[in-house]
Amino acid sequence: MRRIRVIPVLLIHEGGLVKSVRFKDYRYVGDPINAVKVFNEKEIDEIVILDIDATREKRPPDFRKIREIAEEAFMPLAYGGGITSIDEAKQLFNLGVEKVIVNYTAVHDPGFVTALARQVGSQSVVVSVDVKKNILGKYRVFTKNGREDTGEEPVSFAKKMQDAGAGELFLNSIENDGTYRGYDLALVTKVSGALGIPLVACGGASRVEDFAAAVSAGASAVAAGSMFVFQRPHQAVLISYPGQQELKEKVFSRLEVK
Amino acid sequence: MLAIIDYGVGNLASIRNMFKKIGAEALVTNDIGKIREAQKILLPGVGAFDHCMTLFNASGLREIVTRKALEEATPTIGICVGLQMLMEGSEEGKEPGLGWIKGRTVRFRQDQLGNLKVPHMGWTSVRSCKTSGLTGGFTEDTRFYFVHSYHVQVADPRDELIAAEYGTQFTAGVERGNILGVQFHPEKSHRFGMQLLNNFVRSY
Numbered sequence: 001m002r003r004i005r006v007i008p009v010l011l012i013h014e015g016g017l018v019k020s021v022r023f024k025d026y027r028y029v030g031d032p033i034n035a036v037k038v039f040n041e042k043e044i045d046e047i048v049i050l051d052i053d054a055t056r057e058k059r060p061p062d063f064r065k066i067r068e069i070a071e072e073a074f075m076p077l078a079y080g081g082g083i084t085s086i087d088e089a090k091q092l093f094n095l096g097v098e099k100v101i102v103n104y105t106a107v108h109d110p111g112f113v114t115a116l117a118r119q120v121g122s123q124s125v126v127v128s129v130d131v132k133k134n135i136l137g138k139y140r141v142f143t144k145n146g147r148e149d150t151g152e153e154p155v156s157f158a159k160k161m162q163d164a165g166a167g168e169l170f171l172n173s174i175e176n177d178g179t180y181r182g183y184d185l186a187l188v189t190k191v192s193g194a195l196g197i198p199l200v201a202c203g204g205a206s207r208v209e210d211f212a213a214a215v216s217a218g219a220s221a222v223a224a225g226s227m228f229v230f231q232r233p234h235q236a237v238l239i240s241y242p243g244q245q246e247l248k249e250k251v252f253s254r255l256e257v258k
Numbered sequence: 259m260l261a262i263i264d265y266g267v268g269n270l271a272s273i274r275n276m277f278k279k280i281g282a283e284a285l286v287t288n289d290i291g292k293i294r295e296a297q298k299i300l301l302p303g304v305g306a307f308d309h310c311m312t313l314f315n316a317s318g319l320r321e322i323v324t325r326k327a328l329e330e331a332t333p334t335i336g337i338c339v340g341l342q343m344l345m346e347g348s349e350e351g352k353e354p355g356l357g358w359i360k361g362r363t364v365r366f367r368q369d370q371l372g373n374l375k376v377p378h379m380g381w382t383s384v385r386s387c388k389t390s391g392l393t394g395g396f397t398e399d400t401r402f403y404f405v406h407s408y409h410v411q412v413a414d415p416r417d418e419l420i421a422a423e424y425g426t427q428f429t430a431g432v433e434r435g436n437i438l439g440v441q442f443h444p445e446k447s448h449r450f451g452m453q454l455l456n457n458f459v460r461s462y
Contacts (some may be wrong), residue, residue, distance in 0.1 A: 005380050045381055045403075071275050074448040076403055096271040098446060121305050123377050124407050139340070166379075198375055206338050220375065252344065 005045040005221035006211060006247065008228040009202060010035055012051045012065070012081070012098040019225050020177030021054075023130070023146035025257060029229050032065070036072045037230075046076040048199050048223060049100065049182075050128075052145055053086050053106045054082025058185055064104045077172040078126055078201045084112075086119050093120065101126040101170060107143045107150050110164040117165030125168075126200075127161040129154060131187060132174040138189060144172045147233070154187065155194045170223070176204030178226050192218030206232075208250045215255060222235035259390065260290070260459065261296035262326060265317035267304050280452050282459040290322050300330055300460065303339025307408070308340045308351030313450070315353075327358060329375040331436045333462035334393075341432065341439030342410060344425050349409050358437050360413035371425035376428040377407040383421045384430050384442070390453060391461030392431070392438055393420060402442035409441055436462070 010032060011018050017035050018026040029035070032049070037046060039111050042154035045086055049069060054061060060083050070077055079092055080101025100120075106113050107129045111171045117125045131154050134140045141152040150157070171191055172185035183201045192199045205211065205224035231238035261278065262270055262284055262294050270286045277284035284300070285292060293299070299322065303310045314320055326332040336344045344356045348363035366376050370394070381401045386393035400421075409428040420431025421438065431440040438458070444451030 001383065003381050003383075061292075070271065073277065074276060076443075076446045092267065093269045094271060096269065096275060098269075098272075123379060156330065165290060188279065198373065221380070249408065 001248070001252050003247075003252050004211070004215055004219075005200075006242065006251075007046045007200065007221060007223040008039055008044055008048065008241065009048040009223045009225045010229075011225065012049060013053055014040055016066075017133050017227055017229075021179060023171070023174050023177055025178075027235075033072055035229070035239060036069050038239045039241065040072060040074055044075055044240070044241050046078065046221075047073060048078045048250055049082070050101065051079075052082030055144060057082075060084070060088055062091060063095065066092065066097065067095045081125070086116055087103055091102060091121060097127050099124045099168070101123065101128050103128045103130065106144050106161060106164075106166075107141070107152070113166055114222075115163060117167065122165050122167035122197075123235035125166050126170050127166040127168075128170040128192070129158055129161070130172045130174055131184075133217070139190075142174060142251060154191050158191050158199075159194055162195055162197050162205040166197060168200060169195065170200045171219075173203035175208060179204055180226065180232070181215040183217070183222070185213060188214055188217040188219050192220075208246055210253050211247075212251045221251065259292075259296055260298040260300060261293045262286045262300045263293065263319060263323060264288040265319050266313040267302055267310055267339075269304060270302055272420060272443075273300065273302060276445045276451060276455055277459075281457070282455070288317065290319065293319065293322050293326065296326065298458065299326055300333040301334065301336040301343060302339040303341070303343055304403065305339065306350060307339060307342055308353045308384070310343060311351070311353035311355065314343065315350060323421065324356070326345070327437060329447045331437045334438065335458055337445075338406065338441060338443060341441050342408060342434070344437060345410050345437050348408060357419055359410075359416070359432050359434055360438070361411050363408045363410050365408050366428075367426075371418040374425045377405055378424045379405045380432075382419050382422050382424060382442075382449075387418045387421050388433075389418075390419055390433055392433060392457050394457050394461060395453050402440075402444065402447040402450055402454075404430075404442045406441055410439075435448035
């Protein structure tokens with residue numbers, strides 16, 4: 001049976017864990033280390049931690065905090081936020097981080113992705129691609145938490161990152177983030193079709209069936225935030241993760257490779 | 259005490275953290291004296307094969323680790339590229355391997371993978387090929403986290419301990435006497451990884 005990775009995404013903002021809607025309207029969810037401990041018990045496939053303040057505040061990753069998180073993360077841990085040098089990336093690996101996620105630095109200097117991949121191996125380098133439609137209705141890559149339009153078109157940007165040495169792309173739909181309306185499948189199809197490297201779909205998941213849809217559209221793995229930290233309909237904070245049986249029935253069993 | 263051999267490859271923190279979690283005494287070390295005293299050896303490895311072999315050869319630790327593994331029969335486990343280092347060589351590089359297990363490391367062949375991608379990255383179910391202390395407690399749910407483009411091929415089929423499938427069946431773990439190795443990352447495989455490392459600590 002083929003499996004796909006199902007990945008909770010945690011956002012760190014002002015030291016706490018938050019969840020956004022369309023990259024805005026942050027809501028406090030709790031303490032990141034506690035959340036990681038709970039996710040650990042739920043035997044999740046992988047975890048993504050993004051410090052959404054670091055780049056804006058022009059500061060490096062909070063290594064002390066990441067060390068505490070890594071000590072509790074007995075699953076692959078990917079970290080993004082404020083990484084601007086190979087040294088910083090190496091420090092993160094030494095703390096137990098499995099993959100580094102770059103965005104702002106990759107957008108402004110694709111050569112950084114190449115240098116990083118050469119030093120640490122492509123499989124540890126993830127580029128996050130945050131996409132939103134511009135006023136003309138065209139998909140564009142944004143950076144700085146969706147605030148800055150790079151003017152880049154997602155497919156050509158994704159290819160450029162792949163050529164630069166990225167081992168994986170983390171594709172975020174800004175418009176679907178936190179909305180529970182499912183992944184932007186058109187976007188996933190478009191970008192994954194142009195890539196040889198794995199693509200992780202993120203933004204909009206509300207139920208396990210959405211994962212199968214994203215994989216059919218070409219994603220190699222799926223990520224979600226709100227779905228794993230809130231309980232609907234009242235959006236109470238409750239950390240959850242689908243059980244293996246449900247994933248098998250609704251996702252894995254439908255993935256058999258032709 | 260279990261010695262995690264620090265010959266210069268990174269990310270040993272996760273391995274140490276997991277031993278701490280399961281309450282086993284493990285030391286990340288490049289100290290020959292400490293390695294000499296160790297009751298168990300863990301040989302890590304990450305990145306390119308030649309890079310690992312070159313660092314290990316230059317570390318000054320190969321001699322003591324070899325003596326422990328081959329002469330004193332100290333239980334020794336290689337992880338990821340650490341497993342590949344136990345073999346005679348690898349398609350990925352030019353450096354000879356340690357040759358403690360007969361066979362070589364080969365790349366996944368795309369024609370056997372269909373539309374699956376290399377590296378094989380993610381969680382994959384495994385099965386134990388023989389009765390062993392390391393795989394005690396394995397069930398049909400047992401799965402591990404893998405990140406690799408190369409896998410080992412043992413010359414003697416009796417050395418194969420764990421099998422997995424990714425497009426094609428491949429060897430994910432070996433055991434020959436006191437020499438063991440696994441291709442996946444137990445330190446990143448929560449419950450299953452803890453069980454496996456616990457087995458290594460308590461059953462050998």
